[in-house]
Amino acid sequence: MNRTVSINLGGFFFHIDExxxxxxxxxxxxIKRSLSPDGKEEIMNDIEARIAELLSDKIKNDKQVVGVREIDEVIAIMGQPEDYKIDEDTTGSSSSYSGSTYYNPEHKTRKFYRDGESSIIAGVCAGIAHYFRIDPLWVRIIFIISPFISFGTSLLVYILFWIIIPKAITTTEKLEMKGEQINISNIEKKVREEIDNISSKFQNVDYNKLGNNAKTGAERIGNGIGNVFMAIFKAISKVIGAIILIFSALTLGGLIIFFFTVLFTSAIPGGPWHDIMNFANYTEVPLWILALIGLLTIGIPFFFLFLLGLKILVENPKPIGNVTKYTLLGIWLISIAFSIYLGIRQATEVAYDGKVMKKEQILISPTDTLNIKFRFNEFYAKNVYRNTNFRITQDTTGNNLIFSNNVELFFVKTDAENPYVQIEKVSEGGSMSDARDRAEKIKYNFDLEGNKLTLDNYLVTDLKNKLRNQRVKVYIYLPEGTIINADRSIRHYHYNIGDHSLYIPYNDENHLYQLNGDDLNCLDCPEEEVDYDETEEDNNIEAHGHLKISNGNTDISIEIKDKPKDTIN
Incomplete structure (x- = not known):
């Protein structure tokens, strides 16, 4: 029976037999005897941590005791000190194999870590490069270009890797990151490399210069505070640089994708998006040229913003030549000039309003009721609601049309004997005559049968007329005393233009209205209930309310005001 010993190895607790x-x-x-004094403690700490990690993998539960067999397996992986020959040189020490070592393919497997020593932002690209054994430069180039292709998805992938992938901190993790065997030789070699790097930095310091430039204690404190603020400002500038870089890269990617989309789709008449993108193009310039001008006008400034963000993040980036700078500047100025020219042409094509008008008398007797309602075409829509400002569609014969619910209804008082309806079709154009011609091409219908006026809730025009803010205004002129039956459908199209039109409240029900003076009074709306609030205090009674009684052409309003009890008549 062997005794067991409890030990703490590399931060792990083990039960081990004697x-x-x-x-x-x-x-x-x-191992200690085989190591030179320089860096011995750091090397031993890393070796102990690695052995503790190997033993933890072999222990099934906390109560299991580590035996000689587990120790032999660990030693076989780590190797014996005498298997390695340590060669010292002037700059430090390096380890090389002088005898056969144990090879375990399991520990040659690379693990994905972020490389903080070779990082520019977070070390993700360097870690990927180590994992796939390629140059980190190519990985960084891929991550810079990929947002243009992946719609920014690669940026999210980078941030996700930054969050979930651990950074290689210990010597073991750094060796695993590069796929090197984790044994005594490699651990010692890695530790000594880090010690040599630190030593070389100290050796390169000009101590005489530092001594000659030494300041007073107050000055050193001031310099230290200044260095702290400079570090803060540098960190802030890095964040700003990253924001500029990401924003400009996403914008450039979107512009490039948009340009190629327009380039390939506009070349096919009737192809995807061709009609949608062209029906508001008043300049008649090909769409791909407009897209190219937009790419140059907006993209070149964002390209220089991208370079600015890159310069903030990366020290001493390779600059672009003056020839490239001035060439891009010249192209940008030319594209700005074309953009202004095309913008002026686009604006002048909608500078004027033109309209055509149609008037029709409504022959009804003074005692008749004028019924007004809106209707919809079930081929274009399935309801009477106003929900489409414009839409490209086809008619029953397959012709491309612009469909719109841009119809407005107004009630206006007139001194004429009979009511009448006036239809105004309005459009915009490059001149008054051009606007009038486009207005004439608007198709809008209504039906008048006796005392029934039925209005279309839509207009259509040929797609070649393009979108010019086509609209229809319906004016219904009413003499004094005219009674109308307003269908609930008019609530979506009825407008009030102040002193020049009559107003009907927004209502979910059909109601009768009569023109009295300057108002359309409701004849069949529910009467308002009288609201009494009675309280007794000091022998007084208070009451207030409002009563409205409608009967034909007469409205009687009674207002009850607060009065003392003894003064009510």
Whole structure:
């Protein structure tokens, strides 16, 4: 029966039998004897951490005791100190194999870590490069270009890797990141490389210069505070640079994708998006040229913003030549000039309003009721609601049309004997005659049968007329005393233009209205209930309310005001 010993190895707690403990101690002593004094402590700490990690993998539960067999397996992986020959040179020490070592393919597998030593932002690209054994430069180039192709998805992938992938901190993790065997030789080699790097930095310091430039204590404190603020400002500038870089890259990517989309779709008449993108193009310039001008006008400034963000993030980036700068500047100025020219042409094509008008008398007697309602065409829509400002569609014969619910209804008082309806079709154009011609091409219908006026709730025009803010205004002129039956459908199209038109409240029901003076009074709306609020205080009674009684052409309003009880008549 062997005794067990509890040990703490590399931050892990183990139960180990006495024979295994003695063998592990002898192994550590042999390693210490093989190491030179420089960096011995750091190397031993990394070796202990690695051995603890290997033992943890072999322990099934916390109560299992580490035996000699587990120690032998660990030693086989780590190797014996005498298997390595340490060669010292003037700059430090390096380890090389002088004998056969144990090879375990399991520990040659690379692991994905972020490389903080070679990082520009977070070390993700360097970690990927180590994992796939390629140059980090190519990975960084891929991440810079890929947002243009992946619609910014690669940026989200980078941020996700930044969050979930750990950074290689310990010597073991750095060796695993590069796929090197984690044994005594490689651990010692890695630690000594880090020590040599730190030593070389100290050796390159000009101590005489530092001594000659030494300041007073107050000056050093001031310089230290200044350095802190400079570090803060540099960090802020890095964040700003990253924001500029990401924003400009996404914008450039979107512009490039948009340009190629327009280029390939506009070349096919009737192809995807061709009609939608062309029906508001009043300049008649091909769409791909407009897209190219937009790309140059907007893209070149964002390209220089991209370079600015890159310059903030990366120290000493390779600058672009003056020839390239001035060439891009010249192209940008030319594209700005074309943009202004095309913008003026686009604006002049909608500078004038033109209209055509149609008037029709409504022959009804003074005692008749004028019924007004809107209707819809079930081929274009399935309801009478006003929900489409414009839409490209086809008629029953397959012709491309612009469909719109831009119809407005107004009620206006007139001194004429009979009511009448006036239809105004309005459009915009490059001149008054051009606007009038486009207005004449608007198709709008209504029906008048006796005392029934039925109005279309839509207009259509040929797609070649393009979108010019086509609209229809319906004016219904009413003499004094005219009674109308307003269908609930008019609530979506009825407008009030102040002193020049009559107003009907927005209502979900059909109601009768009569023109009295300057108002359309409701004849069949529910009467308002009288609201009494009675309280007694100091022998007084208070009451207030409002009563309205409608009967034909007469409205009687009674207002009850607060009065003392003894003064009510």
């Amino acid at each position: 024979d295994a403990y003695q063998k592990l101690n002898r192994y550590f002593d042999a």
